[in-house]
Amino acid sequence: MSRVYNFSAGPAVLPEEVLKEAADEMLDYKGTGMSVMEMSHRSKAYDTIIKEAEADLRELMNIPDNYKVLFLQGGASQQFAMIPMNLMKNKVADYIVTGQWAKKAFQEASIYGKANKIASSEDETFSYIPDCSDLPVSEDADYVYICENNTIYGTKFHTLPNTKGKTLVSDVSSCFLSEPVDVTKYGIIYGGVQKNIGPAGVVIVIIREDLITEDTLPGTPTMLKYKTHADNDSLYNTPPAYGIYICGKVFKWIKKQGGLEAMKEHNEKKAAILYNFLDESKLFKGTVRKEDRSLMNVPFVTGDADLDAKFVKEAKEAGFENLKGHRTVGGMRASIYNAMPIEGVEKLVEFMKKFEAENC
Numbered sequence: 001m002s003r004v005y006n007f008s009a010g011p012a013v014l015p016e017e018v019l020k021e022a023a024d025e026m027l028d029y030k031g032t033g034m035s036v037m038e039m040s041h042r043s044k045a046y047d048t049i050i051k052e053a054e055a056d057l058r059e060l061m062n063i064p065d066n067y068k069v070l071f072l073q074g075g076a077s078q079q080f081a082m083i084p085m086n087l088m089k090n091k092v093a094d095y096i097v098t099g100q101w102a103k104k105a106f107q108e109a110s111i112y113g114k115a116n117k118i119a120s121s122e123d124e125t126f127s128y129i130p131d132c133s134d135l136p137v138s139e140d141a142d143y144v145y146i147c148e149n150n151t152i153y154g155t156k157f158h159t160l161p162n163t164k165g166k167t168l169v170s171d172v173s174s175c176f177l178s179e180p181v182d183v184t185k186y187g188i189i190y191g192g193v194q195k196n197i198g199p200a201g202v203v204i205v206i207i208r209e210d211l212i213t214e215d216t217l218p219g220t221p222t223m224l225k226y227k228t229h230a231d232n233d234s235l236y237n238t239p240p241a242y243g244i245y246i247c248g249k250v251f252k253w254i255k256k257q258g259g260l261e262a263m264k265e266h267n268e269k270k271a272a273i274l275y276n277f278l279d280e281s282k283l284f285k286g287t288v289r290k291e292d293r294s295l296m297n298v299p300f301v302t303g304d305a306d307l308d309a310k311f312v313k314e315a316k317e318a319g320f321e322n323l324k325g326h327r328t329v330g331g332m333r334a335s336i337y338n339a340m341p342i343e344g345v346e347k348l349v350e351f352m353k354k355f356e357a358e359n360c
């Protein structure tokens with residue numbers, strides 16, 4: 001068996017320990033004689049799995065009692081519709097557009113009401129986070145929406161926007177559990193888990209209880225009402241059962257590493273190795289304004305598309321996978337999520353130095 005260093009933006013690297021445990025339990029989960037994939041989501045064994053997953057997540061993120069944790073499907077993209085359908089009571093919402101995912105969410109919300117783009121960084125290909133300290137937040141906005149870590153462009157909100165009292169909704173798909181957060185600052189925090197937590201197919205929504213109401217937009221399907229899932233503890237219908245089981249294992253793995261403070265320290269260390277090299281390299285350059293850099297997704301370029309392609313190819317041959325930048329931006333991107341070991345980044349930088357010496 002040989003494992004590569006996988007720098008994919010998502011689905012992405014998972015902790016090896018978790019994968020091994022899942023392999024050990026594949027045929028017979030704790031004496032049940034069956035795989036978690038094969039068991040009823042209403043069984044006693046599964047009830048323990050989903051309840052423990054929620055309890056561990058609550059502990060890790062210090063989630064207050066007046067927030068519900070929902071395990072849903074449809075990916076982060078389905079939330080682009082679900083959020084306005086459930087929250088747009090006045091049919092007005094403000095969006096801060098810092099990348100493709102925020103833009104898609106903004107466009108989707110426009111189907112249901114008046115979505116206002118109150119700030120954007122599109123003028124400089126989303127390479128920075130706009131100043132959000134005094135934005136023209138709409139008087140009647142039902143919420144203000146952000147994508148907190150921009151997976152494609154490698155920027156992160158290091159300060160949350162001043163929403164002037166309006167509910168903050170945040171897509172944290174690519175920075176979920178990468179560092180501590182203050183849940184009370186948000187109405188909704190949500191993310192697809194396939195970036196930093198588990199296998200594709202699960203989206204976790206952490207939502208303040210007062211935002212869960214019957215009063216959704218007319219025509220909202222039962223499955224797209226937060227209330228449906230909240231009232232049934234995420235078991236209204238069959239949940240993505242196996243995916244939730246793996247997420248639960250990752251939560252336990254993070255707890256064992258020392259929780260979100262430890263994750264932050266680990267992620268800062270890893271990111272610094274790569275950013276420090278980019279800042280001194282003669283060949284490679286980071287593409288993001290320094291103060292807005294993400295700890296999770298690190299885009300970089302040589303400035304020459306052919307050389308970029310050569311780098312990606314040679315890196316792959318050396319065991320560094322998925323370093324090609326997003327198809328809309330080109331260049332390279334190293335995603336260095338929680339489960340990427342520090343050696344992975346150290347070895348990548350060694351390889352980049354070698355490539356630079358050979359090509360500069």
Ligand SMILES: *Cc1c(COP(=O)(O)O)cnc(C)c1O
Pocket residue numbers: 010074075076077078101147149150151171172173174192195
């Ligand atoms: C990947 C990603 C999405 C889309 O997720 P899906 O689960 O594929 O719908 C949305 N937002 C962010 C920030 C992402 O990184």
